[in-house]
Structure formats: structure tokens, C-alpha cells
Amino acid sequence: AQREQEELEVTAGEGNRELSDIPREERMGPGGLDPLEVIETLPQSMVKAFESRDVEQLKQALMQMEPEEAQRHMDRCVASGLWVA
DSSP, rough: OOOHHHHHOOOHHHHHHHTTTHHHHHHOOOTTTOHHHHHHOHHHHHHHHHHHOOHHHHHHHEEETTHHHHHHHHHHHHHHHHHHH
16 A cells, blocks of 8 residues: 555645646656646546545545546546556
């Protein structure tokens, strides 16, 4: 669980203010997506999990979705750097 906690890199919540000061080109994730834009498109349950850095809460949020929807959101999180796979 500790390893998963460390893998959860969050830019939501308080971090948004700092990230918004960084030019968009510089904050782009490894897959070319902007973490600020991605976090705005996530279901509230996922946003709360990222803000609290709670891996179990994130897992629960994903389990409440259809598998395809959960995969789409997680793919975008990886591409934006919100989640390090």
C-alpha cells in the first residue's frame, strides 16, 4: 500500500494554483495531456481521491464505473502525469 501511495502523484486541489502559474507547454504530461485539463474532466469521486492521495478511494471510485470508462480516465491520468504507472 505504501508503494501505491508513493506512485500516486497528485496535482489536484492545492497544487492546481501552483500548476496554473506554469505555462501550459511546461506542465504537459508524458503523454502530451495537461494535468489541469484532465483533472477538470474527472468524476468528482476521482478528484477527491487524487486530492487526498488515497489509493483505496481511487480504486473504489473506479470500481463504481463501467470498465471502459474507468480505463479511459486512468489512461488520461497517466498521459497527463497525474498517475505514474
